[in-house]
Amino acid sequence: MKKQTEFELRKISESVFDKSTLMTLYELAKDKKLDEMVGIVSSGKESNVYHGFLGKREIAIKIYAIEASEFKNMDYYIKGDRRFPAWRNRRQLVYLWAKKEFKNLMRVHEEVPCPEPIAVEKNVMVMSFIGEGGVAAPKLKDSPPENPEEFLNEIVGFLKAMYKRGFVHGDLSEYNILNAGKPVLIDFSQGVLKDHPYADELLGRDVKNLCQYFSGLGIEADEGEILGKIRK
Ligand SMILES: Nc1ncnc2c1ncn2[C@@H]1O[C@H](COP(=O)(O)OP(=O)(O)O)[C@@H](O)[C@H]1O
Numbered sequence: 506m507k508k509q510t511e512f513e514l515r516k517i518s519e520s521v522f523d524k525s526t527l528m529t530l531y532e533l534a535k536d537k538k539l540d541e542m543v544g545i546v547s548s549g550k551e552s553n554v555y556h557g558f559l560g561k562r563e564i565a566i567k568i569y570a571i572e573a574s575e576f577k578n579m580d581y582y583i584k585g586d587r588r589f590p591a592w593r594n595r596r597q598l599v600y601l602w603a604k605k606e607f608k609n610l611m612r613v614h615e616e617v618p619c620p621e622p623i624a625v626e627k628n629v630m631v632m633s634f635i636g637e638g639g640v641a642a643p644k645l646k647d648s649p650p651e652n653p654e655e656f657l658n659e660i661v662g663f664l665k666a667m668y669k670r671g672f673v674h675g676d677l678s679e680y681n682i683l684n685a686g687k688p689v690l691i692d693f694s695q696g697v698l699k700d701h702p703y704a705d706e707l708l709g710r711d712v713k714n715l716c717q718y719f720s721g722l723g724i725e726a727d728e729g730e731i732l733g734k735i736r737k
């Protein structure tokens with residue numbers, strides 16, 4: 506890593522990251538998956554998202570908290586997912602969780618608009634940045650579409666395309682859809698394969714959330730009809 510870059514990284518990371526996360530960031534930088542971290546985009550209970558660069562390309566860096574994580578919730582989604590082994594401790598579970606989001610993005614990113622996965626290492630995931638100049642595209646919740654009907658149809662199309670790839674998002678709502686002129690799906694850590702024991706329940710909930718949000722915009726959509734379309 507360049508000297509100047511190291512400085513940038515240190516500037517925002519000194520008091521923010523634990524030693525292990527800092528080492529992971531250096532590891533990613535050494536592997537040319539991350540050049541620069543510039544600032545924070547979002548801070549949540551379970552993860553923070555940062556804006557940065559890989560060369561000239563803008564990237565988003567999602568860092569999962571080891572300690573604050575809602576352990577039980579994660580277990581709910583990992584258990585029954587045949588892609589992942591049993592875990593032994595909290596740290597291991599959080600690493601699996603990050604890997605799960607990465608793998609989920611790998612599975613669908615060519616099918617639907619979402620961040621392109623770039624790398625995952627321990628509790629850090631690097632992906633393409635949705636937005637420009639360090640400003641993330643707004644959430645649908647804060648930026649309702651001008652053409653709600655078209656947006657809804659597009660999103661239903663995305664759910665169908667993902668389902669065809671054997672995948673259910675599992676945490677879909679106006680908080681996890683960005684409005685970049687077109688809808689872009691994010692936050693794939695809860696996503697499960699179609700054969701997961703909770704897949705149907707999660708798909709039902711995704712569609713319900715979607716219909717509820719769009720009914721607030723005056724679009725009366727039928728949940729059952731949409732589910733039928735997705736499963737067809
Ligand atoms: N690839 C990305 N590009 C730009 N902004 C992002 C990206 N991923 C996440 N964000 C921003 O970070 C916020 C939180 O990310 P998200 O994946 O939803 O995590 P969580 O909801 O678990 O905190 C999003 O609402 C969005 O503002």
Ligand SMILES: [Mg+2]
Pocket residue numbers: 680681692
């Ligand atoms: Mg989210």
